Amino acid sequence: MDVELSNRSRQILEAIVEDYIATAEPVGSGSVARRHALPLSTATIRNVMANLEEMGLLTSPHTSAGRVPTEKGYRLYVDSLVALRQVSRDEKKLLIRRCRDAGSGLLGILRETSRTLSSLSNYMGLVVAPSFTEDVFRHIEFIRIGTHKVLAILVSSNGTVQNRLVETGTEFPLSDLVAMGNYLNELMEGLTISQARQRIQEEMHTEKVQYDSLMLRALRLSEQAVFDEGDEVFVEGQARILDQPEFNDVGRMKDIFRAFEQKGLLLKLLERCMSADGVQIYIGSESPLGQSAGVSLITSRFVTSSNTVGLLGVIGPTRMGYSSVIPIVDYTARLVSRLLAEP
Amino acid sequence: MDVELSNRSRQILEAIVEDYIATAEPVGSGSVARRHALPLSTATIRNVMANLEEMGLLTSPHTSAGRVPTEKGYRLYVDSLVALRQVSRDEKKLLIRRCRDAGSGLLGILRETSRTLSSLSNYMGLVVAPSFTEDVFRHIEFIRIGTHKVLAILVSSNGTVQNRLVETGTEFPLSDLVAMGNYLNELMEGLTISQARQRIQEEMHTEKVQYDSLMLRALRLSEQAVFDEGDEVFVEGQARILDQPEFNDVGRMKDIFRAFEQKGLLLKLLERCMSADGVQIYIGSESPLGQSAGVSLITSRFVTSSNTVGLLGVIGPTRMGYSSVIPIVDYTARLVSRLLAEP
DNA sequence: AAATAGCACTCAACATCAGGGAGTGCTAGT
DNA sequence: ACTAGCACTCCCTGATGTTGAGTGCTATTT
Numbered sequence: 243m244d245v246e247l248s249n250r251s252r253q254i255l256e257a258i259v260e261d262y263i264a265t266a267e268p269v270g271s272g273s274v275a276r277r278h279a280l281p282l283s284t285a286t287i288r289n290v291m292a293n294l295e296e297m298g299l300l301t302s303p304h305t306s307a308g309r310v311p312t313e314k315g316y317r318l319y320v321d322s323l324v325a326l327r328q329v330s331r332d333e334k335k336l337l338i339r340r341c342r343d344a345g346s347g348l349l350g351i352l353r354e355t356s357r358t359l360s361s362l363s364n365y366m367g368l369v370v371a372p373s374f375t376e377d378v379f380r381h382i383e384f385i386r387i388g389t390h391k392v393l394a395i396l397v398s399s400n401g402t403v404q405n406r407l408v409e410t411g412t413e414f415p416l417s418d419l420v421a422m423g424n425y426l427n428e429l430m431e432g433l434t435i436s437q438a439r440q441r442i443q444e445e446m447h448t449e450k451v452q453y454d455s456l457m458l459r460a461l462r463l464s465e466q467a468v469f470d471e472g473d474e475v476f477v478e479g480q481a482r483i484l485d486q487p488e489f490n491d492v493g494r495m496k497d498i499f500r501a502f503e504q505k506g507l508l509l510k511l512l513e514r515c516m517s518a519d520g521v522q523i524y525i526g527s528e529s530p531l532g533q534s535a536g537v538s539l540i541t542s543r544f545v546t547s548s549n550t551v552g553l554l555g556v557i558g559p560t561r562m563g564y565s566s567v568i569p570i571v572d573y574t575a576r577l578v579s580r581l582l583a584e585p
Numbered sequence: 586m587d588v589e590l591s592n593r594s595r596q597i598l599e600a601i602v603e604d605y606i607a608t609a610e611p612v613g614s615g616s617v618a619r620r621h622a623l624p625l626s627t628a629t630i631r632n633v634m635a636n637l638e639e640m641g642l643l644t645s646p647h648t649s650a651g652r653v654p655t656e657k658g659y660r661l662y663v664d665s666l667v668a669l670r671q672v673s674r675d676e677k678k679l680l681i682r683r684c685r686d687a688g689s690g691l692l693g694i695l696r697e698t699s700r701t702l703s704s705l706s707n708y709m710g711l712v713v714a715p716s717f718t719e720d721v722f723r724h725i726e727f728i729r730i731g732t733h734k735v736l737a738i739l740v741s742s743n744g745t746v747q748n749r750l751v752e753t754g755t756e757f758p759l760s761d762l763v764a765m766g767n768y769l770n771e772l773m774e775g776l777t778i779s780q781a782r783q784r785i786q787e788e789m790h791t792e793k794v795q796y797d798s799l800m801l802r803a804l805r806l807s808e809q810a811v812f813d814e815g816d817e818v819f820v821e822g823q824a825r826i827l828d829q830p831e832f833n834d835v836g837r838m839k840d841i842f843r844a845f846e847q848k849g850l851l852l853k854l855l856e857r858c859m860s861a862d863g864v865q866i867y868i869g870s871e872s873p874l875g876q877s878a879g880v881s882l883i884t885s886r887f888v889t890s891s892n893t894v895g896l897l898g899v900i901g902p903t904r905m906g907y908s909s910v911i912p913i914v915d916y917t918a919r920l921v922s923r924l925l926a927e928p
Numbered sequence: 929a930a931a932t933a934g935c936a937c938t939c940a941a942c943a944t945c946a947g948g949g950a951g952t953g954c955t956a957g958t
Numbered sequence: 959a960c961t962a963g964c965a966c967t968c969c970c971t972g973a974t975g976t977t978g979a980g981t982g983c984t985a986t987t988t
Contacts, residue, residue: 270951283961288952306951306967347750381728387744388890395738395746401730403738405746407690480823481842484835492833499824547731613980626932631981649938649980 247318253280254290255299256323259311263561266487268308313526313560316538320523320564327566329573333362337574341581348372348402348546348582353476355554355578360479363567365486365558368541370512371474372550374402375436382426382464384419392419394467398435399548400582408466414459422460430464439468475505475512477557488536488559497535515541516553521572526560538562542575546582554578595666596623597633598642602654602662606904609830611651656869656903659881663866663907670909672916676705680917684924691715691745691889691925696819698897698921703822706910708829708901711884713855714817715893717745718779725769725807727762735762737810741778742891743925751809757802765803773807782811818848818855820900831879831902840878858884859896864915869903881905885918889925897921 247255257278261269271284271291280287291309294300299315302308311319337358344354352369359367377398385393387407392414396404429445430438442461451457480502489495502508511530515522524530524539531537540562541555554575556567590598600621604612614627614634623630634652637643642658645651654662680701687697695712702710720741728736730750735757739747772788773781785804794800823845832838845851854873858865867873867882874880883905884898897918899910 268951272951284951285953285961285963286959289960292953302952304968305953306949306969308951347748380730383726383728383738385724385726385740387723387740387742391744393740393744393746395726395740397728397730397736397738399730401734401736401750403736403746403748405690407744479846481839481846484839484842490835492827492835496824496827499827503822503824611980615980627980628932628934628982629930632931635982645981647939648982649940649978651980 250282251290251294252323253278254287255294255311255315256319258291258294258300258309259315259319259323260565262311263563266561268303268310270308273308311561313528316525316560316564317528320525320568324565324568326569329569333570334573334577337362337577341578348400349474351578351581352474352552352554353478355574356476356478359554359556359570359574360482362570363556363558363563364482365556365562365567366480366483367476367478368512368539368553368555368557369476370509370516370553371402371476372400372546372552373473374398374404375439375470376434377402377546377550378548379430379433379435379438382430382467383423384414384463386414386416386419389413392463394463396435396467400546400550404467404471406467406469408463410463418456418459421456422463425457425460426464435468439465442468472506473509475509477502477505477508483558486559486561488561494535498537501531501535512541512553515539515555516543516551519543521568521575522555523564523568531557536560538564540564540567540571542571544575544579544582546579547584590661593625594633594637596621597630598637598654598658599662599666601634601637601643601652602658602666603908605654606906609904611646611653613651616651654904656871659868659903659907660871663868663911667908667911669912672912676913677916677920680705680920684920691743692817694921694924695817695895695897696821698917699819699821702897702899702913702917703825705913706899706901706906707825708899708905708910709823709826710819710821711855711882711896711898711900712819713852713859713896714745714819715743715889715895716816717741717747718782718813719777720745720889720893721891722773722776722778722781725773725810726766727757727806729757729759729762732756735806737806739778739810743889743893747810747814749810749812751806753806761799761802764799765806768800768803769807778811782808785811815849816852818852820845820848820851826901829902829904831904837878841880844874844878855884855896858882858898859886859894862886864911864918865898866907866911874900879903881907883907883910883914885914887918887922887925889922890927 254274257274258269261273261277271287274287275284291300298312299318300309301312303310340354340358341351344351349371352371356367356369377400380399381397383395387393390410390413392408392410394406394408430441433441442465445451446461483489514530521540521542526536526538529537529539531539536559537557538560539555539557541553543551543553545551555571597617600617601612604616604620614630617630618625618627634643641655642661643652644655646653683697683701684694687694692714695714699710699712720743723742724740726738730736733753735751735753737749737751773784776784785808788794789804826832857873864885869879869881872880872882874882879902880900881903882898882900884896886894886896888894898914
């Protein structure tokens with residue numbers, strides 16, 4: 243099946259993929275000859291195209307139309323044909339500036355990154371924040387809000403804050419809250435949030451605690467504070483894909499928008515993108531997002547100062563500008579990692 | 586201009602508006618006679634329709650089509666014809682359950698409210714969180730993250746938390762952070778966040794502070810912490826409006842999605858909805874959101890325990906199910922106010 | 929005078945059809 | 959091994975005709 247391709251066939255495949263990416267229209271032998279100045283007649287090109295079709299790299303929507311790359315065609319193109327563009331100085335500048343200006347905390351930076359990815363690529367930008375529960379515990383604090391309400395604030399070492407309003411049956415004097423904070427801060431020092439969660443469970447069953455109501459209440463409160471909130475996902479620039487001609491048909495768009503509405507689902511799907519290092523490319527049905535939609539996904543991981551790992555990338559139609567988007571995603575992931583690693 | 590309408594004319598206008606809302610198609614004299622069992626011939630109805638058109642309450646898209654309500658027509662319908670539906674027991678239950686389950690804090694509840702509004706109405710749900718800066722200061726706290734980074738956490742009396750990572754030139758010993766916290770908590774007690782901001786400015790220029798570097802540094806830090814973040818807006822259920830036939834045309838949708846992408850802009854537009862009490866209805870070009878798009882907006886205010894005020898509502902096409910959406914918005918606003926007021 | 933029946937007219941929507949053009953596959957010739 | 963030529967396919971466009979829902983007007987009924 244995987245017969246070696248002649249050099250010429252590869253050239254022609256590349257030409258077709260690129261033309262199709264540029265125009266969104268089936269490309270015929272004529273166009274290839276014209277636009278790419280190959281020293282070949284259309285008839286020859288047609289022969290080659292027939293071959294490529296037989297190999298499953300191209301299809302034609304109907305007899306007398308040009309050819310369109312198949313997923314397999316895109317795959318080959320991405321794997322061994324595409325000439326990656328450099329990320330331009332302007333793009334780099336924009337990216338850096340926007341990240342810096344975002345300022346406020348990890349999540350702010352990530353949201354802005356998602357926006358910028360979208361505007362640089364002209365597709366949708368995607369960022370999955372590093373899992374809070376894998377981050378290292380830093381501090382817990384209780385603040386009284388009402389007579390029977392306590393706000394638990396949980397800070398992780400990369401500066402992410404999770405807060406939770408807890409109804410308490412009884413009233414807590416201020417001194418108790420402070421004591422509880424001290425006890426818990428000591429208890430969880432150096433653990434990840436998920437380890438801390440476990441430790442709380444264990445600790446609750448020790449004898450020492452059973453006889454100390456303050457500790458017990460402290461653990462009860464903190465148990466709620468470390469409750470898993472689910473991770474944060476930013477998808478920005480949805481409007482931009484309306485510009486893509488393939489989504490002129492309303493039905494397909496609905497699918498996509500629906501998919502993005504429950505981010506919980508999305509997150510699950512994206513999990514497997516997190517497993518590997520470097521830029522990952524998922525074309526059409528390879529992508530974890532629905533086979534129906536004809537979308538591709540380009541992602542890369544990034545790491546924070548506390549070594550938790552997040553995901554960022556771009557979502558667009560299979561007919562995506564791979565040559566420019568791949569480097570952008572790659573560069574952005576590196577940049578974000580670097581920014582977050584700063585002391 | 587505002588000639589009294591005969592009872593019959595009103596009936597017919599109501600019929601037309603409701604039919605059009607139900608079918609999204611121009612409604613002709615025949616349909617009115619059929620569906621509403623009026624004891625009138627089509628010819629008579631046609632005469633009345635011609636009148637209504639002259640008054641600017643209806644238009645026809647072309648000569649031989651039925652009639653469609655104008656904005657003025659909708660207005661009249663909403664103001665004096667519509668028979669408001671009751672909010673059903675099931676709807677109430679759903680709303681209450683979802684709000685309670687949302688749990689975690691004000692913003693969590695509001696986001697869920699927005700979702701629920703969308704699923705009850707089948708249009709887009711909208712919630713503008715009460716302005717943080719008008720809420721009463723409760724607590725400020727500093728936590729060391731890196732050697733040169735301090736996380737400032739600011740809590741308001743309705744339990745909303747704002748946190749901000751601040752780069753500090755010098756290193757802060759823990760004891761200083763505590764002292765600074767105490768000083769600031771005392772300074773800002775009982776003020777709203779925006780008053781607190783002002784107080785900080787004033788305090789910085791007093792002599793007392795000029796000679797106490799700890800206080801000065803504390804004020805500098807807190808100045809950044811109370812920096813305005815802009816308010817939070819939740820728009821949920823965007824995919825749902827894709828079901829509306831009027832948005833089958835892709836161009837119009839783009840406008841809408843674009844509009845919602847920068848929520849900052851949106852917020853400004855919504856400000857004037859906050860001024861009045863009770864349910865506000867903005868039809869088509871009356872709505873602060875773009876004249877182009879043919880959308881209507883139904884909003885109502887809600888209040889929190891600390892008397893700050895937010896906005897919630899529904900956005901849909903002008904051809905919206907007013908009779909059911911208006912009560913839903915009204916009920917939801919009351920419900921949310923009640924839930925948030927709980928001790 | 930108000931309501932109705934009847935009628936001619938309009939216009940979008942749909943189907944049908946022909947011509948043009950881009951593209952193909954095949955075959956024969958270079 | 960490549961190319962030129964040719965017949966063929968099939969989408970697209972625009973023209974044309976038909977249908978049907980709906981209208982406005984007028985004469986007629988109540």
